[in-house]
Amino acid sequence: MADFGRNVVAPVLREELRKADDSRRRVLKRTKVLLLREEARLDDRDRARLRSVLDMSQALCTVYEFRMSLQSLWNRTTVSHEKLLASLQDWCMQAEASGIQVLQEFAQSLRGYSVRSVV
DSSP states (O other), X not given: OHHHIIIIIHHHHHHHHHHOOHHHHHHHHHTHHHHHSOGGGOOHXXXXXXXXXXXXXXXXXXXXXXXXXXXXXHTOOSSOHHHHHHHHHHXXXXXXXXXXXXXXXXXXXXXXXXXXXXX
């Protein structure tokens, strides 16, 4: 998940900051930590701030949703290895179809890792 933050969330946020006007840039800078923090660790105020940023940026919203679904996959401890692998491969297919280059690249690297772990 740290790699996801570094290789997907951070570059998308940088691109959004580059395109943003001054007022949006200020809001985006303050929410970087919220984009990476576990949802259970957010209070109501943080959730509201995060939601306003996600409403501002479709790319950040997409990346955040993929982050949450990947986190959910990793947390499934009772699922068999085969089901986990199938879910992960499905996640990778969806991420590769997202249209967000850094997310596509991350999914491709994860797909390679997941296939090797089966062997």
